[in-house]
Amino acid sequence: MECHTIMAYTALYRVYRPQTFQDVVGQEHVTTTLRNALREGRLSHAYLFNGPRGTGKTSAAKIMAKAVNCEQPQDGEPCNQCPTCRAITDGSVTDVLEIDAASNRGVEEIRDIRDKVRFAPSDVRYKVYIIDEVHMLTTEAFNALLKTLEEPPSHVIFILATTEPHKLPATIISRCQRFDFHRIPLKEMVKRLTYICEAQGVRVEPQALHLVAKMAEGGMRDALSLLDQAISYSKDEVRAADIMQITGTVSQGHFSVLAKYVAERDVSRVMEHFDRVMVQGKDPEQFLQDLLYYYRDMLLFKTAPQLEEIVERTMLDDQFAQVAGMYALPDVYAAIEICNQALAQLKWSTYARVLVELTLVKLCQPVKEAAAAPEAAAAGGAELAALANRVRTLEERLAQLMQGQAHVSAQPRTEEPRRAETRRPAAAARSSRTPMNKVREVAKAVDEALTRQVRGQWSQILADVKKIKIQYQAWLVNGQPAAAGRDAVVVTFTSPIHCEKTMEPELKGVVERVMLGVLGRPLQLLSVMEEEWQSVSQQAGQEEQPAQEEQDPFVAEAIRLVGEGLIEVKE
Known part of the structure; x- marks a missing residue:
């Protein structure tokens, strides 16, 4: 009976993990500093290694742990031959501890470290604690770590590694020597x-x-x-x-052919080529992302051809250069903008392929800014001419007034009713979303106790709205609850924009739900301008007093025809 043994395979990134500072690729600014500090014996008690993933932070931390404990260090490098170096590489030294803060982020784990650092190391010269993804620690854990970092024992070295240093408290960062790892060239x-x-x-x-x-x-x-x-x-x-x-990416040749068809405005060939790519099982979102990078690299090639290093995913071959020559810079700008907008919409779209096809058709359309420019210029010129005429007329009238040639007549007296008439419809138009008959009902039957309750809990209502969406609270914060009735609350505003915005269905529904939770009863939100509410409340107060004039059929007919606001009855 044959026995087949399957040898365990080790991934390449584990086999070729750096074992000396010299092996760390692309981080000479970090490794040189650390080697000099080790050579001169200028060791710090805490280090912070931060940078993108896969750039050598944890590897450098392990090399540092070997270098400070190596029995035969060589120019700031660990020898990797002594028993101590081999034991640390194997992970069998209990005094060199690597902790994953993503899964050990609580205060209890950090307190355990704080209690153990007081004891001297048993096998090596220095205890080394490597805390990976340190930004994942809780606030309480950071507070527990802070005192240890401030006054650590002389035999302890902390090495903190993170990809998001901005999430660390400033008090932690200030107690560490910080090293920024860069993306590898x-x-x-x-x-x-x-x-x-x-x-x-x-x-x-x-x-x-x-x-x-x-x-x-x-x-x-x-x-x-x-x-x-x-x-x-x-x-x-x-x-x-x-x-x-x-x-799952698409080859550069496909994008070069596609970009050539786009430049020729050949929609049918563009769609045929895209269909051939999709038949191969490519992901539409990945395709659109690669197309965006293609145009991005084309923009850099056309504006800074000497900077080959910053080109992301494109090989600068003859075919790419030929296709780039078919595009003007405005066309490249427009293509990048269209692809970027489509990628943003793709997150919320169910039909990814349809959206990508729509994007390709848009790319084939000529840039419309140039065609729209003359029309915009003509419209702008007409507006400027009209404004110039108005300024000229005002200057002439001002000159006449200054010279005493203008005759002031009784016209203002006759125009005042007209101004009053136009002012009220303008205010009404600004709050057209609010049913004014409902506002009048509240004004006629104000519930004083409920009004006081709304005013007393208005700050709580604003706070709850802010938790849902801070923009909603920003629109509502300028309003003041004026009165509450049986099933509605009148909120007055001095800004017509805020008044109009708070009556939009979505925002209004959120406020009404919050009022139901805070006040315990359903109330309708009625947003009105402050002058409108003053007018309505005054009319409600007058209607409560007995007025024989309202019984006059002529007055009643006049109110029916033009409304209460435009009728003034005199003795």
Whole structure:
């Protein structure tokens, strides 16, 4: 009976994890400083390593732990040969502890560390605590860690690692030496990937390595994971097509052909080409994102062709240069803007492919700004001419007044009713969303006790609205509850914009739900301008007094025809 043994495979990013500072790629500004400090014995009690994922923060922390405890250090580097270095590499030294703050974020875990740091190390010279993703700690845990960082024992070194340093309290950061890890440059990453492929005996296309490095976006761990997957997928040689296949991206050749058809405004060929890409099983959102990067790289190529390093995902070959020559800069700007808007809409769309097809059709349409410019200029010229005429007329009238030639007649007296007449409809138009008959009902039957309750709890209502959406509270905060009736609350405003906005159905519904929760009874929100409410409340007060004039049929008919606000009855 044969027994087949399957050897355990170790991922590339674990096999080629840096063991010395010299192996850390693209972080010379960090490794040089640390090596100099180790060589001169200028060690700090706490370090903060921050930067993007996969750039060597945790690896540098482990190298640091070996270097401070190495029995035979060599120019600030661990020897990796002594028993201490080997034990730390194997993870068998209990005095070098790596903690994941994402899963050990509570105050109890940090208190346990605080209690144990007082004891001297048993196997090595320094106790080293590496706290990864330290920004995940709770506020209480940070407070417990703070005292230990402020006055640590001489035999303890803390190394904090995080991808989001802005989430750390300033009191923690100020007690650490901070080192910023950068994204690994493209050339450095390709050089490292080439070395690993040669060490593994893997044949790989140079273009494939460039594509892996660009898709990793500065993270060596991501690049090694993608390369590991590509090696497993390919047979004899890793090709760029293999990378595109396993990541679901579209080749640059497809985008160059598509961009050529877009520049020619050939919608039918654009849609045919897009359909061929979709038949291959590509994701529409990934396709649109890659198309956005293609146009972004085209913009950089046209404006700064010498900066090849900042090109994200495009190879600057002859085909790309030829297609870029078919585009003017306004066309590239418009294409980037259209793709960006479509990506934002794609998050809320159920039909991703339809939205991408709509975007491609938009790209084929000519830029309309140039055509719309003459019309806009003509409209702007007409408005300027009208304004100039009005200014000229006002200047002439002002000159006549200054010279005493203007004759002031009794016209203002006759115009005053007209002004009063126009003022009220304008106010009414501004609050057209509010049913004024409902406002009059509240004015006639004000519930004083409920009004006092609303005013007393208005701040609580505003606070609850702010919890739902701060913009709603900003629109409502300028209002003042004037009166409450049986089933409605009148809120007055001095700004017509705020008055109008608070009566929009969505915002009004939120406020009414909050009032129901705070006051315990359903009330309708009625937003009106302050002068409107004063007029309505005065009329309600007059109607409560017995008035024989209202019994006059002529007055009643006049009110029916033109409304109460425009009728004034004199003795």
